[in-house]
Amino acid sequence: MNIRYFAWVRERVGVEEETIDLPGNVKTVADLITHLKGIDDYHAAAFEEEDAIRVALDQVHVETDEEIGDAREAAFFPPMTGG
Amino acid sequence: MNIRYFAWVRERVGVEEETIDLPGNVKTVADLITHLKGIDDYHAAAFEEEDAIRVALDQVHVETDEEIGDAREAAFFPPMTGG
Amino acid sequence: MPVVAKVKVQLEDFDVQAESHRLTSGRRDVGALVSFTGLCRDEAGTLTALELEHYPGMAEAELSRIAGEAIERWPLTGLTVIHRYGKIPPGDNIVLVVAASSHRRAAFEAADFLMDYLKTRAPFWKKEHLVEGGTGAWVEAKAGDDKDAARWT
Amino acid sequence: MPVVAKVKVQLEDFDVQAESHRLTSGRRDVGALVSFTGLCRDEAGTLTALELEHYPGMAEAELSRIAGEAIERWPLTGLTVIHRYGKIPPGDNIVLVVAASSHRRAAFEAADFLMDYLKTRAPFWKKEHLVEGGTGAWVEAKAGDDKDAARWT
Numbered sequence: 001m002n003i004r005y006f007a008w009v010r011e012r013v014g015v016e017e018e019t020i021d022l023p024g025n026v027k028t029v030a031d032l033i034t035h036l037k038g039i040d041d042y043h044a045a046a047f048e049e050e051d052a053i054r055v056a057l058d059q060v061h062v063e064t065d066e067e068i069g070d071a072r073e074a075a076f077f078p079p080m081t082g083g
Numbered sequence: 084m085n086i087r088y089f090a091w092v093r094e095r096v097g098v099e100e101e102t103i104d105l106p107g108n109v110k111t112v113a114d115l116i117t118h119l120k121g122i123d124d125y126h127a128a129a130f131e132e133e134d135a136i137r138v139a140l141d142q143v144h145v146e147t148d149e150e151i152g153d154a155r156e157a158a159f160f161p162p163m164t165g166g
Numbered sequence: 167m168p169v170v171a172k173v174k175v176q177l178e179d180f181d182v183q184a185e186s187h188r189l190t191s192g193r194r195d196v197g198a199l200v201s202f203t204g205l206c207r208d209e210a211g212t213l214t215a216l217e218l219e220h221y222p223g224m225a226e227a228e229l230s231r232i233a234g235e236a237i238e239r240w241p242l243t244g245l246t247v248i249h250r251y252g253k254i255p256p257g258d259n260i261v262l263v264v265a266a267s268s269h270r271r272a273a274f275e276a277a278d279f280l281m282d283y284l285k286t287r288a289p290f291w292k293k294e295h296l297v298e299g300g301t302g303a304w305v306e307a308k309a310g311d312d313k314d315a316a317r318w319t
Numbered sequence: 320m321p322v323v324a325k326v327k328v329q330l331e332d333f334d335v336q337a338e339s340h341r342l343t344s345g346r347r348d349v350g351a352l353v354s355f356t357g358l359c360r361d362e363a364g365t366l367t368a369l370e371l372e373h374y375p376g377m378a379e380a381e382l383s384r385i386a387g388e389a390i391e392r393w394p395l396t397g398l399t400v401i402h403r404y405g406k407i408p409p410g411d412n413i414v415l416v417v418a419a420s421s422h423r424r425a426a427f428e429a430a431d432f433l434m435d436y437l438k439t440r441a442p443f444w445k446k447e448h449l450v451e452g453g454t455g456a457w458v459e460a461k462a463g464d465d466k467d468a469a470r471w472t
Contacts, residue, residue: 006374007444008457059377061440075374075442079460082371082402082443083270083357083414083434089221090291091304142224144287158221158289162307165218165249165290166204166261166281166423182354183336190358194409197360200353200430201335205343207350207421256347268360271467274431277353281423314424 001068003036005046006077009053012046022068029055030064032074052078084151086119088129089160092136095129105151112138113147115157135161171233171245175225180248180262189244189266196243198270200277202263208256214295215253216305218260221289225249232283236265239279240272247280249290282314324386324398328378333401333415342397342419349396351423353430355416361409367448368406369458371413374442378402385436389418392432393425400433402443435467 001022005013026035037047047053055062057071068074084105088096109118120130130136138145140154151157172188174180182201190196206216229247237245244266254260261284265276286307294302325341327333335354343349359369382400390398397419407413414437418429439460447455 004374006442007372007446056374056377056442059374059380061381075377077374077442078444078457080439080442081445081458081460082373082441083438087221089289090219090293139221139224139289142221142227144228158224160221160289161291161304163286163289164292164305164307165220165288166285182339186335186356190356190410192410194361194364196358196410199356199358201356202423202427203339203343203352203354204423205349205352208347209421211347257343257345257349268362270355270357270434274355274427274434278427281427 001071002073004073004075006075008078009046009076012042014042027067028064029057029062029066029068029074032068033064033076046076054079084154085156087156087158089158091161092129092159095125097125110150111147112140112145112149112151112157115151116147116159119159129159137162169237169242169244171230171237171247173226173229173233173246174248175220175222175229176248176250177252179250179259182262182264185246185248185262185264189246189264193243195268196266197268198273199264199266200270200273201265202261202277202281203259204261204281206254206256206258206260212294212297212302213256214297215255216260217253217293217295217301218251219291219293220249220251224289225251228288229284232280232287235283236276236280240265240267240276241269242267242272242276245276245280247284249284249288251290253295279318282311282318285311286315322390322395322397324383324390324400326379326382326386326399327401328373328375328382329401329403330405332403332412335415335417338399338401338415338417342399342417346396348421349419350421351426352417352419353423353426354418355414355430355434356412357414357434359407359409359411359413365447365450365455366409367450368408369413370406370446370448370454371404372444372446373402373404377442378404381441382437385433385440388436389429389433393418393420393429394422395420395425395429398429398433400437402437402441404443406448432471435464435471438464439468
């Protein structure tokens with residue numbers, strides 16, 4: 001699965017984008033976050049304030065209880081500050 | 084006193100502007116309207132629907148119970164439709 | 167420095183770009199610019215023009231009073247109101263309000279307020295000029311306009 | 320004919336005049352045009368620029384979804400949304416919304432709604448570039464923005 005990071009989430013993880021293999025027990029976005037936090041200290045730091053992270057699956061906003069299903073891309077980022 | 088008329092009030096009276104001498108018993112705008120209605124049939128027709136007439140004294144909106152006082156100009160017109 | 171509104175009543179068209187630029191140029195404190203343009207509308211295809219009559223002197227004075235009230239109520243960095251008079255064909259501009267502020271809520275509300283008050287208080291009247299046969303009726307004021315204005319009291 | 324919004328995410332500045340003209344030119348059914356321009360603000364004088372990062376693809380998609388919702392909710396004759404990305408110095412434009420309608424209430428509300436939703440839903444993030452020493456903090460989302468957006472639900 002393709003994972004993208006933006007703004008300070010990207011800076012903390014240290015990469016813009018990465019491809020990961022989803023273990024079978026990762027069903028929801030929340031599961032995915034738990035999985036990503038285990039990768040290394042950078043990922044762990046990025047997801048430390050979990051409430052401050054927003055998620056999109058295939059470029060649509062979702063909540064963390066959303067099933068990942070067939071989604072090909074997940075993106076993680078802070079609350080938006082455009083406009 | 085200088086009296087000005089606008090829009091359909093002007094069309095009914097037949098003049099844009101006229102100068103009249105105020106009789107002593109004309110104290111308020113309502114008194115003035117009563118006085119103007121007596122001038123001729125045109126004036127009477129213009130003020131027939133009295134509720135549809137708006138008034139300004141010296142270029143400031145007022146209600147019909149307003150005292151004329153030292154005002155030099157009164158204007159009568161329908162509800163405004165600018166914008 | 168207190169903000170002073172620019173108020174104009176004029177025959178000629180206005181330049182929205184130039185008016186907007188005047189309120190933002192060389193500044194770093196304007197975060198939001200809201201402009202409202204009111205145009206002559208004619209969905210039925212019956213009009214050649216709307217003719218706008220106004221009360222010279224009072225039109226400027228009343229627009230200035232309304233603009234001054236907007237400046238008192240919202241933290242604006244600039245405000246411009248231009249209202250045209252004379253014959254205006256469908257598709258052409260009638261009125262412009264531009265409100266600038268540090269914050270968008272103030273700019274939106276001030277422009278909205280200004281249009282509502284202007285509609286019910288500024289001494290302008292519209293008469294129809296018809297495709298078929300000379301002048302038509304005076305446009306009637308709408309009850310909705312009074313309701314809109316009452317939102318701000 | 321259903322209205323389709325024009326949505327653009329771009330590096331370069333936009334032309335408010337041209338975008339407004341596109342929504343009114345040759346028409347007789349537009350009575351009201353509301354444009355909102357959001358600018359880079361720097362009252363403290365500490366910024367050289369805001370850098371706008373965005374999520375390419377999703378930014379356009381999300382703006383289109385928000386614009387589509389505005390078109391469903393208000394009787395608009397046209398709608399344009401342009402959001403810039405990249406480094407934007409104080410005083411320069413960031414975002415433009417232009418809403419056209421027969422009636423002013425619809426144009427005002429649609430533009431206001433669009434900005435509120437865009438603030439909380441469009442994937443853009445602002446980072447400060449400082450006069451003294453490189454990049455500063457990421458701009459934090461304001462609780463007020465969520466409250467503003469909630470006005471429309």
